[in-house]
Amino acid sequence: MLQKIRILPIPAFTDNYIWLIQRGHHAAVVDPGDAEPVMDYLAHHQLQLCAILNTHHHADHTGGNLALLQQYPVPVYGPANESIPGLTHPLHENDIVSLPELALEFTVIDVPGHTLGHIAYYGTDILLCGDTLFACGCGRLFEGTPGQMLSSLNKLAQLPTQTAVYCAHEYTLANIAFALTLEPNNPALQQRAKDTQIKRAQKQPSLPSTIGLELATNPFLRCNTQVLRSAAEHHLNQVLPDEIAVFSAIRTLKNQF
Ligand code: ZN
Ligand code: FE
Numbered sequence: 001m002l003q004k005i006r007i008l009p010i011p012a013f014t015d016n017y018i019w020l021i022q023r024g025h026h027a028a029v030v031d032p033g034d035a036e037p038v039m040d041y042l043a044h045h046q047l048q049l050c051a052i053l054n055t056h057h058h059a060d061h062t063g064g065n066l067a068l069l070q071q072y073p074v075p076v077y078g079p080a081n082e083s084i085p086g087l088t089h090p091l092h093e094n095d096i097v098s099l100p101e102l103a104l105e106f107t108v109i110d111v112p113g114h115t116l117g118h119i120a121y122y123g124t125d126i127l128l129c130g131d132t133l134f135a136c137g138c139g140r141l142f143e144g145t146p147g148q149m150l151s152s153l154n155k156l157a158q159l160p161t162q163t164a165v166y167c168a169h170e171y172t173l174a175n176i177a178f179a180l181t182l183e184p185n186n187p188a189l190q191q192r193a194k195d196t197q198i199k200r201a202q203k204q205p206s207l208p209s210t211i212g213l214e215l216a217t218n219p220f221l222r223c224n225t226q227v228l229r230s231a232a233e234h235h236l237n238q239v240l241p242d243e244i245a246v247f248s249a250i251r252t253l254k255n256q257f
Pocket of ligand 2: 058060061131168169
């Protein structure tokens with residue numbers, strides 16, 4: 001019988017999570033920005049690395065690839081359109097990533113915006129989304145346009161509501177504080193603030209989230225609602241023509257928050 005899948009965060013740097021997906025003695029890691037905490041974890045738990053998955057090229061997500069490869073010559077999956085150290089399996093949208101050691105398959109989703117080649121991995125009610133969708137927030141637009149990021153987020157918003165969201169940073173409390181400035185009367189958001197404060201006070205990760213919770217509370221998935229449009233228009237003191245303009249306004253407000 002198959003052992004259960006476990007997904008654990010390995011903290012790195014100040015607020016990164018390197019997700020480790022484990023079944024039995026096998027494990028894959030997602031966005032290993034630093035090799036050392038991953039190697040320590042693998043050694044301590046006697047796990048065999050079977051794959052590295054990267055979502056985008058930033059060093060805090062790929063910086064550990066080469067050092068891990070020296071010890072574990074495993075396949076490296078990542079976006080075809082970005083430069084990823086040690087990449088062996090360049091991926092395009094709708095490609096399937098098969099990890100037989102974990103008995104898992106993921107489908108690749110293109111999610112440009114934070115970077116132009118950014119991808120997400122989706123399968124078995126698991127979403128690995130790097131710096132695209134955050135808990136109650138979204139990534140900064142370093143390379144893409146607001147329109148690109150909004151359509152990327154809208155793709156993720158269409159996944160089943162029970163999908164567990166594993167993003168790459170612990171930004172949730174700050175994101176909730178910002179969201180509350182736009183939607184102070186959203187009861188789901190108020191509840192999320194309480195729940196997350198308790199988790200963080202106990203030094204627990206706020207993640208994973210779910211698509212359902214994000215739909216109810218994440219301002220960047222709610223740009224199509226009247227309440228978010230009104231909040232953005234109020235802050236900017238101007239009428240916004242469409243959903244992209246609302247998204248863009250909220251992203252700018254968040255950058256200044
Ligand atoms: Zn990044
Ligand atoms: Fe990052």
